[in-house]
Amino acid sequence: MSRYLTKRILGMFVVIFLVLSIAFVLVRLAPGDPASLMLGPDATPQEVDDLRARLGLDRPILVQYLTFLANAVQGDLGTSLFFNQPVTQVLAGRAEPSILLALFSLVVALVIATPIGIWAAYRRGTPGDQMSVTTAMLAASVPSFLTGLIFQRYLATDLGWFPVSGYGGPDASFATRLEHLVLPSITLGITNSALILRFTRASMLDILGEDYVRTARAKGMSERRVVLRHALKNAGIPIITVVGLTFALLVSGAVVTERVFNLPGMGNLAVGAVLRRDYPVVQGTLIVVAAIYVLVNLATDLLYLVVDKRVKY
């Protein structure tokens, strides 16, 4: 087990190294210059050159890359060109809204998807099953920005039940910040519930046809017990896999939803950084995203151990 963990953690560093190297090259291959953007429309070419020199962007790309690597090893991801703050500080500021949004939307998705998925599998082929599958497809097909705009307009602006956007002002308490996450969480939860629903239904369908389920029924167990204790437990691995991947995706940036609701999360940060050519922030964001994916994958694999005692590493 410890050997397995060591191997996975070493693999994580390799992935992060590759991601940051690719990111470093890609952001610099993109046209566009941060200095021109920072100085505004009336800046002269000389001013732009001066700022590029001050930011170190005029140095050979290899020198920039090696400097970046050397600093990154020491935990220094550089300074944001736009915010003039350490990248680690900028990223830390985005952690709370992103993690909470991911958690809440996952809860919303699970609350919607799991019972319906189980029920649809149990009622396979009935109109109820067909309807749940169709609804799941519909939810997956409607883009989150549209759902978000509809919720924003009717539930926030017209009815005033929720804040329209943002994450609260300087005096915002934790409760106020949570209030700002309600609509985005529901929006994202609905969108992501479709995938989890389909996976839950498919896994349950497989399991419900297994011999041991038939045996459990033959032994006179109640249907509730058969489905929830025997079938659901064994359908857990594929569901955990998709839930884990969904969570990683949500933490690393629900770009569109964060944009619509103006949440200062990782997704909004990443889009802004790309548009502003804030290279250090783009690189830092990608490193964090890679780390989240690797860690969530690892956590998912470890969860298999809990769910299925037959799994060994």
Place this chain on the structure above:
Amino acid sequence: MIHRSSFRLTVAACALLAGPLSAATIDVAIIGEPDTFDPMVSTKDVVSIVTQHFVETLYTFDDSWSVVPLLASDMPEISEDGLTYVIPLREGVTFHDGSSMDSADVKASLDRWLEVASRGKGIADKVETVEATGPSEITITLKEPYAPLLSLLAFSNSAAAVYPEEIIAPQIDKVVGTGPYKLEAHEPDRYTQLVRFDGYTQPTGAAERAQIPDEIRFVPVPDPNTRVEGLLSGQFAYADGLSTEAYDRIAQSDAAEPVLLEPFGWPIFAINHKKGLMTDLKVRQAVQAALPFDDMMFAAFGDDKFFQTDGAMYPEGWAWHTEDGTDLYNQNDQEKAKALLQEAGYDGSPLRILTSRQYEFHYQMAEVAKMALEMAGFTVEMDVVDWATLAQNRDNPDLWDIYITHSPFLPEPALTSSFFPTAREGWNNPEKNEILDRFTSESDPEKRKAVFAELQKIIYADVGLIKVGNFNALQGKAAGLEGVTPSPWPAFWNAKLPE
């Protein structure tokens, strides 16, 4: 600002712990995050809107765009030859760090402005000295007369801001100003919080900064629809940069009112005078002749409530308004353009239009222009890129023939950089330069107007740049909000919401 009661379901109990927002807080939705709080080093409007509340200049503009004193106690004494400006300073002005402003601070600030600000650097070669000639007096000596000097000192964009001498450096990390509000907190992408500065003393020339709100919060909201929803829901007392499609919805709302800046500014086809096709006058004239400005403005803005087809560089009602030269505006004559191209010996090389969809109206105008230019015989190549790429590529004259931009109507024509040969467009016509020199050195306002008419005439005759028309901008305010003068750079120190 009034904050409506909101969702109280699952977090109802916790919400009781949330602090009530002060009714004297003005929340303003702005289009993005200001990347600096030092207005000397930026020409971005969003930087000006925020920083004008805590950083001040010697002069400012009143509601009719006349220059009035702000940190100066009076208008300057200008020598007869127009070379010496003696500026008296207000006494008892305090910086937010508690220190008092004196002439040493002003001299250090102006010296920095001449070194680091694009507008300051633009006139640095005309300035002989900046001297502190008394504890409350500053003297600027010029090498040649330069009439727009006071406008430059008054402008909040690339501003001649006054800072304490102690913080002056090429890059200032923590800005200290004298304004009616001071910077309290800044959470990137969430808010910039300004609080009332109790040590503020009112200016003698500019309108009172009554410091009515306790706090002003600028909230960056990049999505225009989210700004509209925030305004209509009562989350924001004011919202900048709204889409004109939202006008009717805001007008029909009880919660908010539209604020139409009429006119706000002018879309520009900036011309590459340094290299390529457009260095040929006949080709420039052909482009000017071919373009259907009314169609372009309609495509871009959709409703004549939001634009005017007007060739004058300044609209009616402005001191600089003149119709001279505008007979060449909106010709929409592709046959004439064809003939001009023939005279130019045009070989079918592509005319490269550099534009972006950052501002959708730029792109929409370019699409219509492309059709008209092709009808006239041009081969048109549209280079549609993101704004970051455009900002880089426009500095390289090898990459474009026309790029599309826009500007608000600036209070002083000399603030428009495109008129000068040093701008990236490189319009270096000797006759125009001579007119421009006369314009900037003439101090008599009436004579300046006459010279500006000459300048406008040559803009059309030589096709120095192409003005497409006038467009209006839409902002929005909470119903009953008073004390905010509509402007490209709205200020909120007098803002008052109904109880």
